[in-house]
Amino acid sequence: MSVTAAPDAAHITHYGADFEALRRQDPQIAEVILGELGRQSDSLQLIAAENFTSPAVLAALGSPLANKYAEGYPGARHHGGCELVDAAERIAVERAMTLFGAQHANVQSHSGSSAVLAAYAALLKPGDTVLAMGLSYGGHLTHGSPANFSGRWFDFVGYGIDADTGLIDYGQVLTLARQHKPKALVCGSISYPRHPDYAVFREIADEVGAYLIADAAHPMGLIAGGVAPSPVPYADVVCATTHKVLRGPRGGMILCGAELAERIDRAVFPFTQGGAQMHTIAAKAVAFGEASTPAFSAYTRQVVANARVLADGLAAEGLAVLTGGTDTHLISADPAPLGVDGRTARGRLGAAGLVLDTCALPYGDGRGIRLGTAAVTTQGMGESEMARIAALFTAALREEGEGAREVRAEVRELAGRFPPYQG
Numbered sequence: 077m078s079v080t081a082a083p084d085a086a087h088i089t090h091y092g093a094d095f096e097a098l099r100r101q102d103p104q105i106a107e108v109i110l111g112e113l114g115r116q117s118d119s120l121q122l123i124a125a126e127n128f129t130s131p132a133v134l135a136a137l138g139s140p141l142a143n144k145y146a147e148g149y150p151g152a153r154h155h156g157g158c159e160l161v162d163a164a165e166r167i168a169v170e171r172a173m174t175l176f177g178a179q180h181a182n183v184q185s186h187s188g189s190s191a192v193l194a195a196y197a198a199l200l201k202p203g204d205t206v207l208a209m210g211l212s213y214g215g216h217l218t219h220g221s222p223a224n225f226s227g228r229w230f231d232f233v234g235y236g237i238d239a240d241t242g243l244i245d246y247g248q249v250l251t252l253a254r255q256h257k258p259k260a261l262v263c264g265s266i267s268y269p270r271h272p273d274y275a276v277f278r279e280i281a282d283e284v285g286a287y288l289i290a291d292a293a294h295p296m297g298l299i300a301g302g303v304a305p306s307p308v309p310y311a312d313v314v315c316a317t318t319h320k321v322l323r324g325p326r327g328g329m330i331l332c333g334a335e336l337a338e339r340i341d342r343a344v345f346p347f348t349q350g351g352a353q354m355h356t357i358a359a360k361a362v363a364f365g366e367a368s369t370p371a372f373s374a375y376t377r378q379v380v381a382n383a384r385v386l387a388d389g390l391a392a393e394g395l396a397v398l399t400g401g402t403d404t405h406l407i408s409a410d411p412a413p414l415g416v417d418g419r420t421a422r423g424r425l426g427a428a429g430l431v432l433d434t435c436a437l438p439y440g441d442g443r444g445i446r447l448g449t450a451a452v453t454t455q456g457m458g459e460s461e462m463a464r465i466a467a468l469f470t471a472a473l474r475e476e477g478e479g480a481r482e483v484r485a486e487v488r489e490l491a492g493r494f495p496p497y498q499g
Contacts, residue, residue, distance in 0.1 A: 117495055118488045119429035120465065124294065124406045124448030125266075127323045128455065128496040129359075130366060136359035137325055147351040149341060161354040168357050171364035172329060175300055178308050180337035183360050184344050184352040185328030188293040188317035191344075192218040193225060194330060195313045198343035199287045200259055202229045207253055207286070208262035209244075210234025212436045214408075216266050216291060233258065237268075237438055242399040244268070246276050253284045263307070264291025264315075267435040267446050269387075269402035271295070274310040290314045295404055297321025297450070300367040301376025304404065312336060321379060321405050321450045323372075324363025325356050375453060379405045382449040385459045389466025398437075398444070405453075408435050410444045414473050418443030421473060428472035428480065429487035430465070455494035464490065 099106040116128075129137075141161060147154040150162035165183065172181035185191035200206070206226075208219035213236045217224040220232025233256050235249045253261060261281045263272045274290065281288040290307035296316035298304035307314050314331040318324035332340050345352070366372055380403070387407045391397045396410040411421040418434040422445060425432060435446035452461070468490075471483045 113497075117497075118491050119431055120487060120491055121451040121496075122430060122432040122447040122449075122465075124433065124446055124450070125317075125320050126448075127297075127319060127321065127450045129319075129323060129325060129363070131497070132366070133323075133325055133359045133362050136362050137355050139355050139358065141358050142353075142355035144354045145351050146354050148345065155351075161357075164354060164358040164361060165352070168361035168364060171361055171368065172331070175364050175368050176306065176308050176314075176331055178314070178331035179334040180332050180340070182330040182332075182340055182344050183318075183327075183357055184349065185315075185330060186349060186353065186356075187326070188291075188315060188328045189216075189218050190348060191315040191317075191328035191330050192216075192289075192291060194340065194343040194348050195289050195315050196226065196230065196260070197347050198336065198339040199289070199313065200230060203231060204259040205231045205233060205256050206260045206262060207233050207235060207249070207256060207258040209265050209268070210236050213237050213438045214265035214267035214436065216264065216293075219262055219264075219291070239439060242438070243270060244272065246273065246280075249277070250280050250283075253280050253286065257284050258286050260287040260289050262289045262291055263311075264289075264293065266294065267406065267408045268399075269383075269404050269406045269408055270399055271305055271403050272307075274305060274307045278310040287312045291316075293317040294320055294406060297323060297367065298376050298380065298404060300364075301373045301379075303373075303376045303380050313340065318360045318363060321376065321448075322363060322367060323450070323454065324367075325359035327353070327356050327360060329360070378458065379449050379453045381459060382453050382457065382462045383407055386447075386449060386462040386466055389463050390469060393466055393470040395469070405448045405450050406446065407448065408444055408446050410437055410442070411473060412442070414470065416473055418445050421445050424480075425469065425472050428468070428483045429491065430469065430472055451496075452494070455491075455496050457494055461490065461494075 144161050145155045146158050146161045150165050168183045169181045209215035218226045220227045233252055235252055238245045263277045288311045290311035292307055292314055293316050295304045298321055299306045316329050318327045318329055330340050383402045383405050387397050387401045390409055394413050396413055398408040422434050432447040434443040437444045475483055
């Protein structure tokens with residue numbers, strides 16, 4: 077689309093990320109931003125749900141598209157002046173459909189949780205039964221937590237994992253589906269490090285007449301890179317985030333077949349959300365474009381290779397790695413063999429500059445640790461760095477006093493060799 081009065085380069089520079097102007101106008105916020113950049117740069121970001129976006133994604137997020145109100149969809153907005161933001165959303169939708177082989181994509185969801193909310197709103201009624209992974213086995217809050225809308229509005233039944241292997245117990249899923257006849261079957265987890273068998277989930281859903289909803293927030297980037305199986309051919313609806321391994325802006329997306337497109341779109345707007353965040357949608361389009369390149373595919377292969385090396389290293393250092401390893405970017409482990417619980421471990425590791433989360437441990441009320449390799453791989457780290465990180469883990473958990481300070485210095489040195497943003 078042509079623009080008749082395009083701004084010149086000087087004007088573009090003026091409205092862009094002029095940090096010095098921000099520092100002069102609001103030094104308090106400028107210091108917060110600089111402090112966060114420093115924190116990200118001198119520690120290792122191992123939270124499985126986080127990553128570093130590209131400068132191009134950041135540029136779209138900080139663009140004048142943030143000024144535009146655009147309730148509705150391209151060609152059918154409730155506000156005037158939407159011709160250019162319509163173009164941005166159409167680009168994002170087309171790129172998402174092509175990247176994931178989907179018949180329809182909605183890119184307006186503000187988060188992964190809001191995408192799941194919209195999927196439920198499109199397919200279910202309050203009081204319907206839903207079968208999903210139990211929260212203690214890695215199910216998300218939107219999979220039936222009593223503190224979440226899902227647990228208050230729907231009747232959730234949780235399936236679990238095999239006690240010996242730590243893998244999804246598909247026999248139990250089938251038994252529970254036959255017993256409870258759910259309206260929807262949800263596959264997806266926040267801490268399960270193996271690939272779900274989407275074909276088996278589809279068979280079970282078909283047998284009991286349930287919709288199949290795939291919550292693919294964590295593996296979506298790996299799917300885009302071709303190193304994880306796609307739920308798109310099997311699921312009625314696929315919900316995901318656009319950050320995590322996909323390396324885009326914080327936000328959500330929904331993929332579905334053509335027959336559910338209108339129901340999904342109406343469930344997003346006007347049922348669960350108002351105006352779309354057009355700067356974020358443009359940033360999603362940038363991320364989808366980046367994810368369609370050979371370089372991104374190579375990145376996702378390295379993410380998985382790094383995770384496997386890190387998981388093996390943690391196991392060798394004495395941690396109990398759940399399922400015996402990983403197929404993805406994600407590792408879940410119990411630090412109890414080293415004499416600490418998950419919360420204590422997170423605190424000690426965080427003090428050493430190793431930033432990660434805790435997670436539920438199946439068959440117990442304790443907490444483990446959850447970590448991922450997406451961000452450190454974006455920084456350029458490889459298998460040798462993963463082996464070093466595994467050694468730093470146990471050193472951080474065991475050392476105190478001067479030893480702990482030495483571990484922090486080593487983490488800072490390693491992070492400094494791989495800055496997330498050059499310059």
